[in-house]
Amino acid sequence: MKVVVQEQPFDPWKALTDHEATLESGKAGGSVSFVGTMRDFNDGHSVSAMRLDHYPGMTEKHIEQVCQEAADKWDILDSLVVHRVGEILPNDPIVLVVVWSAHRANAFDACRYIINYLKERAPFWKCETTTQGANRWVEHNSEDPGVAAAEAVRRSA
Amino acid sequence: MAINVKYFASMRDRMGRGEDAVTLEGESMTVADVWKKVSNGESLPGSTLVAVNMEYTDGDSVVKDGDEIAFFPPVTGG
Known part of the structure; x- marks a missing residue:
């Protein structure tokens, strides 16, 4: 398990292959990845930039807890999370x-x-800059209809 | 007892500072008591999240000397 919270922009595919090179050869049958990138719109506004704040120490601790829970629930070999903080621009990878x-x-x-x-659960907060130059805190993450649908499928399985 | 109180995101903007070093008198002080002290008696906004020593908790949690208490809005990472 590896958790990285960093200000520097990163290439998620390089981060994936770099970590994969540290794993025991021949044991993994595959990997599943999610890359979250910054949109240039949110809640009906065009967004030109964003600042991501976090709670140093607590943020890493809670991501590690979530990764450990996943390792306890499913038979996995390893996990990697990389999350940006600081100044972020549209199309930048935010999380891997x-x-x-x-x-x-x-x-x-x-x-x-x-x-x-x-x-x-991980304490991060987004502050967006709109194309009109206004700064505003994002009060909640947008609903992802796929999450509810997937949960419904899981419950019925 | 001496505790450290931190504020993040919109809560930091609201308070006008990132943290406070607070000295409390008396026993069995709760997180809600700490909030009253640092906010001059305001009620805690309903959506506010609370952590003590980096673990989520609520206003009824009893604080101890040396604790780090944090107040912040709902999280929006990922």
């Missing part, structure tokens, strides 16, 4: 979650769990 496992189902489920609970 990768899970490696011997079989794909566990990696899909664990990756979904980690990004969903990271968004719910």
Whole structure:
């Protein structure tokens, strides 16, 4: 398990392959990754930039807790989370979650769990700059209809 | 007892500062008591989240000497 919170922009695909190179060769049957990128719109406004604040120490602690919960729930080999803070521009990668496992189902489920609970519990806050130059705190993450649909499928399975 | 209180995001803007070093008199002080002291008696906004020593808790939690208490709005990462 590796968790990185950093100000520097990063290449998620390089981060994935760099971490994969540290894993024991031949054990992973695959990886599932999620890359969150910054949109140039939110809540009906065009957005030109964003600042991401966090609570140093608590943020890393809670991402690690979520990754450990995923490792306890599913048979996975390893997980990696990289999350930006500071000044961010549209199209920049904000977050990377990768899970490696011997079989794909566990990696899909664990990756979904980690990004969903990271968004719910890890203390980050977005402050957007609109194209009109106004700064505003994002009060809540936007609803993802896919999350509710996936949960409904899981419950009925 | 001496505690450290931190504010983040819109809560930091509201308070006009990022943290306070607070000295409390008496026993069995709660997070809600701390909020009253640092905010001059205002009620805690309903959506505010609270952490003690980097773990989520609520206003009824009893604080101890040396604790780090944080007040902040709902999180919006990812």
